[in-house]
Amino acid sequence: MKSCKETLCILFLLLLITISNISNITPIVFILKVIIIVVTFFISQFKFDFRNILKNYSNLKYYFFLTLIAAITTIYSSNYSYGILKLLNLILNIPILILLTDFIRNINENKAIQIMKILLPFTIISFILVILIQPFDQSKLYVFDLTRWSHVLFSRMLSLLFLVLLVIFLYSNTKRRQFYIALILFLVLFQIYYANLRAATIGIIIFSFIIIIYAKIMNHLNYTKIKFLLLVFLSTIIMIYFFPTSSYFNARYTEPAQIFYGKLPNDGGMNARFQAYQKAIEVIYNNPIMGVGFGGFNNYNNDDLLSWIIYPHNIFLEFQVEMGIIGSLFFLFYLGKMWRFLSSLNKYILFIWLFTLWLALFAKDIPSNLIVFLPVVLDDNSFRTLKD
Numbered sequence: 204m205k206s207c208k209e210t211l212c213i214l215f216l217l218l219l220i221t222i223s224n225i226s227n228i229t230p231i232v233f234i235l236k237v238i239i240i241v242v243t244f245f246i247s248q249f250k251f252d253f254r255n256i257l258k259n260y261s262n263l264k265y266y267f268f269l270t271l272i273a274a275i276t277t278i279y280s281s282n283y284s285y286g287i288l289k290l291l292n293l294i295l296n297i298p299i300l301i302l303l304t305d306f307i308r309n310i311n312e313n314k315a316i317q318i319m320k321i322l323l324p325f326t327i328i329s330f331i332l333v334i335l336i337q338p339f340d341q342s343k344l345y346v347f348d349l350t351r352w353s354h355v356l357f358s359r360m361l362s363l364l365f366l367v368l369l370v371i372f373l374y375s376n377t378k379r380r381q382f383y384i385a386l387i388l389f390l391v392l393f394q395i396y397y398a399n400l401r402a403a404t405i406g407i408i409i410f411s412f413i414i415i416i417y418a419k420i421m422n423h424l425n426y427t428k429i430k431f432l433l434l435v436f437l438s439t440i441i442m443i444y445f446f447p448t449s450s451y452f453n454a455r456y457t458e459p460a461q462i463f464y465g466k467l468p469n470d471g472g473m474n475a476r477f478q479a480y481q482k483a484i485e486v487i488y489n490n491p492i493m494g495v496g497f498g499g500f501n502n503y504n505n506d507d508l509l510s511w512i513i514y515p516h517n518i519f520l521e522f523q524v525e526m527g528i529i530g531s532l533f534f535l536f537y538l539g540k541m542w543r544f545l546s547s548l549n550k551y552i553l554f555i556w557l558f559t560l561w562l563a564l565f566a567k568d569i570p571s572n573l574i575v576f577l578p579v580v581l582d583d584n585s586f587r588t589l590k591d
């Protein structure tokens with residue numbers, strides 16, 4: 204019974220992290236988020252004591268400060284109603300962070316093994332479904348459908364999972380465990396490529412390389428691990444070579460190269476982002492001190508473009524656009540604090556966190572970029588517990 208509860212708790216926590224990446228704020232998403240949070244609290248039997256949280260979950264204070272700044276700037280938002288919805292989405296992330304903090308502090312070897320047992324069947328099933336139903340269509344705006352998945356949501360979660368598993372693989376000491384994790388890495392890596400979220404694919408290449416080089420320097424990489432990793436990457440390349448793709452799919456990977464030739468790529472997604480960045484800079488120029496308030500970028504000055512591009516798709520621009528200088532200074536302060544904290548805690552976690560920041564440069568808004576704020580669930584003893 205206890206094992207079943209722990210498995211359910213892990214599943215719901217993974218689901219909460221996934222749902223937190225949804226930026227399309229609708230009543231259904233809110234209701235779903237609240238229900239899953241309540242159920243997870245019930246399953247985990249977490250005893251909510253706000254004083255205890257403030258005392259013992261010290262890094263969470265940064266997210267509380269963020270929520271406070273967002274609430275203040277919502278008061279003068281140029282789109283007050285949307286700002287309130289966005290603020291509620293931000294607030295709903297707090298119980299998720301509290302649950303994750305509690306889970307990390309109480310993790311043990313049995314829970315770690317349970318997570319692995321959950322991940323393998325999940326990645327096998329999703330791998331088969333990706334091949335059979337080919338659920339990604341990047342040429343159209345996403346509309347929920349069981350046979351059509353969000354390539355952004357899917358890739359962000361899988362790419363984060365890939366790097367976490369890569370680090371666990373580097374710390375694993377038995378060939379059996381290394382093989383088990385390498386198999387999951389292969390299944391995940393192919394799906395990331397096929398989902399065709401370019402930021403995730405490029406980020407995985409960059410940060411996997413950094414992590415592997417660092418592992419070699421730290422003597423965490425032996426001959427057996429190198430063989431398994433080569434097998435993972437070569438198997439993925441072979442799978443990519445033989446798996447059929449459309450010309451549009453291929454163009455999404457080749458068009459960005461036009462930038463290096465001084466040309467704009469013929470790509471709707473990239474061009475929309477360029478337009479969003481340009482608009483964000485214009486808004487910053489006109490509102491440099493206070494910003495336009497939380498949620499104010501959406502439909503700012505009744506601009507047609509900003510009626511459907513409702514946030515800048517860049518977390519740095521969004522802080523300055525909507526929260527002004529105070530918001531930007533807070534975010535830079537948070538980044539500096541987390542850099543120092545994670546550098547002293549564990550360099551691998553630092554690299555994974557930098558990857559989440561990389562993703563936040565190109566997609567999602569502040570509330571749906573919860574992954575950037577996940578380090579607040581850690582403390583000085585977290586990695587020792589995880590390693591055990």
